[in-house]
Amino acid sequence: MANRRVPLVLLACGSFNPITNQHMRLFELARDHMHSTGQYQVLALQSSNWVTVDEWESQQPDWTETVVTMRYHYGRILKEYEGRAGKHMTPTPVSFESSGPQLKLLCGADFLDTFKIPGLWQDEHVEEAVGRFGLVSVSRGGLQPEQTVHESDMLSRHQRNIFLVREWMRNETSATEVRRALRRGQSVKYLIPDSVIEYIHQHKLYTEDSERRNKGTALRPLTKQAQSQ
Amino acid sequence: MHLRLFELARDHLEDTGQYKVVSGIISPVGDGYKKKGLIEASHRLEMARLATENSDWITLGSWESMQPDWVETVEVIRHHHEKLLEKQQNCDETDTVKLTKKRRIENRYEASSHQKRRDGPQVMLLCGADVLESFGVPNLWKQDDIDEIVGRYGLVCITRSGNDPHKFIHKSDVLWKHRRNIHLVHEWVTNDISATHMRRALRRGQSVRYLLPDAVVSYIQQNNLYSAESEQKNADVVLAPLQRYLEASSS
Numbered sequence: 001m002a003n004r005r006v007p008l009v010l011l012a013c014g015s016f017n018p019i020t021n022q023h024m025r026l027f028e029l030a031r032d033h034m035h036s037t038g039q040y041q042v043l044a045l046q047s048s049n050w051v052t053v054d055e056w057e058s059q060q061p062d063w064t065e066t067v068v069t070m071r072y073h074y075g076r077i078l079k080e081y082e083g084r085a086g087k088h089m090t091p092t093p094v095s096f097e098s099s100g101p102q103l104k105l106l107c108g109a110d111f112l113d114t115f116k117i118p119g120l121w122q123d124e125h126v127e128e129a130v131g132r133f134g135l136v137s138v139s140r141g142g143l144q145p146e147q148t149v150h151e152s153d154m155l156s157r158h159q160r161n162i163f164l165v166r167e168w169m170r171n172e173t174s175a176t177e178v179r180r181a182l183r184r185g186q187s188v189k190y191l192i193p194d195s196v197i198e199y200i201h202q203h204k205l206y207t208e209d210s211e212r213r214n215k216g217t218a219l220r221p222l223t224k225q226a227q228s229q
Numbered sequence: 230m231h232l233r234l235f236e237l238a239r240d241h242l243e244d245t246g247q248y249k250v251v252s253g254i255i256s257p258v259g260d261g262y263k264k265k266g267l268i269e270a271s272h273r274l275e276m277a278r279l280a281t282e283n284s285d286w287i288t289l290g291s292w293e294s295m296q297p298d299w300v301e302t303v304e305v306i307r308h309h310h311e312k313l314l315e316k317q318q319n320c321d322e323t324d325t326v327k328l329t330k331k332r333r334i335e336n337r338y339e340a341s342s343h344q345k346r347r348d349g350p351q352v353m354l355l356c357g358a359d360v361l362e363s364f365g366v367p368n369l370w371k372q373d374d375i376d377e378i379v380g381r382y383g384l385v386c387i388t389r390s391g392n393d394p395h396k397f398i399h400k401s402d403v404l405w406k407h408r409r410n411i412h413l414v415h416e417w418v419t420n421d422i423s424a425t426h427m428r429r430a431l432r433r434g435q436s437v438r439y440l441l442p443d444a445v446v447s448y449i450q451q452n453n454l455y456s457a458e459s460e461q462k463n464a465d466v467v468l469a470p471l472q473r474y475l476e477a478s479s480s
Contacts, residue, residue: 021439028436169440170421177418187236194283 005041007101008034009077010136013057013066014107015175018200020192022173027051030106030136033165043077043101063220066105067125070133074103104163105129109139112148115155119222126154134161140171182206230422230440231255232280235287238355238385241414253355254290254309255281261299263469266428266460270294272452279444299469302354303374306382310352317350353383353412358392364401368474372403379407389416431455 034040057069149155235253242248257273281287293305388394398404
């Protein structure tokens with residue numbers, strides 16, 4: 001019986017437009033859940049504040065497929081882990097006996113539904129993101145993630161790699177609502193960190209104009225997949 | 230979240246064009262209330278103080294919790310209103326104060342020919358819909374107190390989908406009489422973060438970060454507050470208002 005916990009890094013991709021306390025909650029809930037399985041130890045790689053921001057994806061010239069971002073971070077994690085452990089780690093698929101670190105994608109349950117939107121994901125990418133890496137999906141509100149997994153052959157095949165976490169406290173705070181409140185000059189205090197509020201005000205972000213940005217333009221994943229066909 | 234109630238209330242009232250909300254106060258109840266799971270007032274005060282550290286208008290009111298016995302809400306409102314009037318005598322500005330069951334907001338009332346004129350600063354009770362509906366619980370409130378709270382002072386009630394405050398007001402003669410003093414603010418973005426949920430998560434060793442201010446989370450951890458044991462506090466004791474009004478009605 002493998003008693004050693006698998007070191008785990010959670011990666012959250014997304015617009016974060018803006019980041020909200022709810023986004024931060026995803027991490028906390030996911031960490032609690034993965035710890036309580038007894039099989040994982042969520043890592044703090046760089047500092048005592050275990051959640052950090054990484055700029056690599058946002059600095060890429062074109063939109064980057066999620067799985068590419070995952071591969072990038074997994075490579076970095078392996079290097080850093082090797083550096084600490086002083087040995088060479090072979091990238092492995094999911095295996096509970098492996099003591100090598102794992103990377104999983106952290107997302108909300110609505111994210112699971114996006115797999116069935118035509119043209120949004122490449123099939124091989126979904127296989128890799130879910131099969132090779134794994135998902136931790138946090139649900140809230142009226143979403144039925146178990147049902148979504150059940151209704152998808154691909155997701156069902158990788159059920160063992162999909163961790164569903166339920167947030168019992170209904171919290172409908174979303175970046176969309178935050179932007180709406182900001183446009184209307186309403187308070188968003190206690191919904192997003194104070195420092196973020198300050199930043200938004202300083203730079204006058206989120207107006208009616210900013211909300212119209214990219215209106216009429218197709219989402220990049222949809223055009224990119226179409227181009228490569 | 231408690232602090233969100235203040236923000237929503239202020240936005241709403243100032244949007245009417247009739248009020249200037251100048252301050253809000255959180256007034257934690259005293260230990261004498263005897264609610265199940267209620268930990269010491271000293272801790273609750275300190276946590277509220279930490280939570281309001283970063284607010285430029287919401288502060289802590291400790292008077293209520295320092296009283297030896299449980300104090301009726303209407304008395305707390307009266308106290309803060311008197312304090313406000315005293316303060317006003319010392320300065321030229323006209324302020325109004327809103328007091329809530331656990332919080333209060335100060336408003337400056339600006340004269341408008343369309344509204345009933347209430348001179349001087351006002352205090353209103355800020356609460357969630359659960360408090361409004363608690364007016365209907367037998368022996369929890371004195372009818373005279375309810376009359377005074379909504380009649381003389383006023384209520385700002387934050388509601389959400391699933392509540393029907395209009396219906397509740399409609400069904401109560403005293404609330405209906407003072408309906409113009411009851412400001413209903415709908416919270417469109419539901420936020421179920423309640424203290425009960427917090428305590429449950431804490432008992433189970435789960436994270437409450439980003440649900441509570443960091444300073445409060447640290448304080449809870451440092452002082453080992455909220456355990457299965459603390460949740461059993463007052464489990465066999467009758468809530469103070471029920472005790473008091475039952476005694477009064479039987480004597």
